[in-house]
Amino acid sequence: MISKKIDQKLIQLGNVHHFIMRFFKELVMPPYEFKEIINQCYEVGVKSLPLISLTGFITGIVFTNQSRPSLEDFGATAMLPSLIAIAIVRALAPLVTALIAAGKVGSNIGAELGSMKVTEQIDAMEVSGTNPFKFLVVSRVLATTIMIPILSCYTGFVGLMGSFLNVYQHESVSFISFFDQVFETVTFLDIFQAIIKAGFFGFTIGIVGCYQGYNSSKGTEGVGKAANAAVVASMFLIFIEEQLVVMIVQSIRG
């Protein structure tokens, strides 16, 4: 019984490996689906903007509010912009963006491809001379890999704006001195690691959503399971990746 379960897990792991390898193979081989990639970038990026804006802005305000009392105890509220800049740029912006995208974009991809699978739309694409993997999977994974870092930068900016408004309201710090302090604190390595990390998050959201949807079965029940599994698995992997990146960057900093 246990060995059967282990066998199944190993087979699944093999299938995931095969799926990822196929993605890289199809990625480099022509024809290239530029139009569909742009279309998916729009779906992932532009359509996520309202939610990302709201979440990023609120994250900035809440984090500032929550940090103030601790700094007040030491009379160090002047350090708020530095503290918030580090937290938002290094961790919060990519993480919040990725988690929101895993919920919104990942579930959408899982459900859409799952639905296409069980209604034979993917088969229909295949028999009409189109490579469905390239058209559906490669375009979506590329779109999430490109757009999540861009959205993360945007979330960082919106979060800092939310934080500035809060700081301005309580400490009357000007816009220029707030952002002077922000850019004095944040290093190139902070921004670089955040963008690279967001790229990995985006790839994870795309590939997990596509894998779950593309391999779904059992009718409408399977579609729901694919969407659910896409969100749960991507969120889990995002936290693991976050931890790995923190460890790597800390070792670089020495």
Added chain:
Amino acid sequence: MEKQLSHINYQNPVINISALRKSFGDLHVLRGVDLQLFEGENLVVLGRSGTGKSVLIKIVSGLLSADEGNVNVLGQEVGDLDEKALMALRLKIGFSFQNSALYDSMTVRENLEFPLVRNKRSLTRGEIDKEVREVLDSVGLLQALNQMPSELSGGQRKRIGIARTLILRPDIMLYDEPTAGLDPITCTEINNLINEVQQIYKTSSIIITHDLTCAKEVGDRIVMLLDGKFERQGRFNDIFDSDDARVKAFYDYNFIA
């Protein structure tokens, strides 16, 4: 009245299947199937649900692979083809799915344009539009051009699904349960459409069904899948002139039940 067979070229089989076997785990679906489809012929494959009828045409189109046996389509061994050659062969095969499989995020026009745009990149916008209108007109649904699939009835979806396959002018049509879930009048319309497609587009077709009225109206030849093999074949009346309990039960269920 039975259909005339003068349009069939019996010297030229477009599909030649021999000793085909396919299993899913312990379930042996096809157990040594031999079949030929001749140029211009409408061949009906009859059988109960779950007997592997759909599996057969999915193997013909390369969506599934055979465990054993040979499947030769238009002179090419499907199992031996690489991805590129298989894609090229598929352009000559139209596949009408049981549930139509229309892309539900696209309009009818976009559904029909999709295979054209992707496979005939030299066509101008005007030529694509002309092709789409022509093929939609041939299935009698020109007015549905800008509708979404969700706005169409089951019969209309079937017609659009057939139109989408016809737009690439295939030599072979594979119909998977074309009348399943439709009312008798719409069934008759779909049967007529299948016969029109045969005449106008000069296609050779395999029609998978368990609807005997459909089999009678569209079939030039009928084969019956029993226990994983084609045990009976011929014209409609020949097929059911049998004492085989499995055949009689199938006939009685369709026309008496």
